[in-house]
Amino acid sequence: MFNEEFHLEQPIRWGMVGGGRGSQIGYIHRCSAQRDHLFQFVAGAFDVDAARGKEFGQNIGIAADRCYPDYKTMFAEEAKREDGIQAVSIATPNFTHYEILKAALEAGLHAVCEKPLCFTAEQAEELLALAKKNNRIVGVTYGYTGAQMIHQARRMIEEGMLGEIRIINMQFAHGYHSAAVEANDQGTKWRVNPKTAGPSYVLGDVGTHALFLAETMVPNLHIEKLLCSRQSFVKSRAPLEDNAIVLIQYDNGAIGNLWASCVNAGSTHQQKIRVVGEKASIEWWDEHPNQIVFAEQGKPVQILDRGQGYLYQDDEAITCDRMGGGHAEGLFEAWANLYRRFATAMDRVNHGEQASDVMNEMWFPNITDGAQGVRFIENCVRSADEGSVWVEYK
Incomplete structure (x- = not known):
């Protein structure tokens, strides 16, 4: 049975890129990441329309000064804070995934990314190398496998x-x-x-x-x-x-x-x-x-x-x-199971383990799986x- 008492020493400070008003996928990211209190949702760049994104972010409880006009500004400003984000979820159209994920890894952030990670195998190899170099976890939302x-x-x-x-x-x-x-x-x-x-x-x-x-x-x-x-x-x-x-x-x-x-x-x-x-x-x-x-x-x-x-x-x-068995569990529970694993993997790396070792020891849809896609x-x-x-x- 699910262990509700499982927790991290400190929840992972987490932000989002995309997933704003009208998004088909943003809501399930937010619900799943926060369900088990393993992520603390503190920042976001939710929309290409900065004003609309800021209004949306404030409406869902994010402080106005942490609702950013774009991901570059968010990564730069959050890096200046002692309580800045440690991980980011990328819920934007396909053509942006590569540049945002690359920027997140270069900023030292763990990431959860919608698929596809990028458009070419060459780009995928570049992201794999960058994640390994910076010892970061990348989860991919193949949500049904939760x-x-x-x-x-x-x-x-x-x-x-x-x-x-x-x-x-x-x-x-x-x-x-x-x-x-x-x-x-x-x-x-x-x-x-x-x-x-x-x-x-x-x-x-x-x-x-x-x-x-x-x-x-x-x-x-x-x-x-x-x-x-x-x-x-x-x-x-x-x-x-x-x-x-x-x-x-x-x-x-x-x-x-x-x-x-x-x-x-x-x-x-x-x-x-x-x-x-x-x-x-x-x-x-x-x-x-x-x-x-x-x-x-x-x-x-x-x-x-x-x-x-x-x-x-x-x-x-x-x-x-x-x-209990007999009651229906569905996609939100499956996604929450994945986010629980993403958080566990990220926390282990934050405490000094190598991301490659963590990926070998525990199952979750990771950057290697995303590259295979x-x-x-x-x-x-x-x-x-x-x-x-x-x-x-x-």
């Missing part, structure tokens, strides 16, 4: 209950953008513009979530090559895709397929991960995040529920239930643009 049953599935796979892994089916295929909603929705408009979204739309926006679910559940498999076909069914979105299919060959001979889409008309989310082994399979669906389906060949299908005594009890990622998108775009051919994974 769900406990993902980690129950990981342990069952690790224990060999599925046998050798053969097939991984991944999908995140919603229908909310089956028409050109971006004409009247600013939150979607930047996502379908290559200048602000980068080289991909749905592969980066939702596909990497499904990919990281697979990487969390089966971490010992690595991609050898892939083939990507991507489409722009709403023609005005070209060259960015609103639908994509990726075929994957793993290094153990297993295969995978990923369907990423925003034009699956009638679908709410349809984010599912199914791992098939020689003896059994496991499936998780984000619209039913408290369960996994375990199906062993020749035996009745089992539905395993969060919070039950038959789950692995020696793993905090599985047993961190915030309420950038590489995946880059390889998918390369395959699609070369005529949907198999490419060696770089």
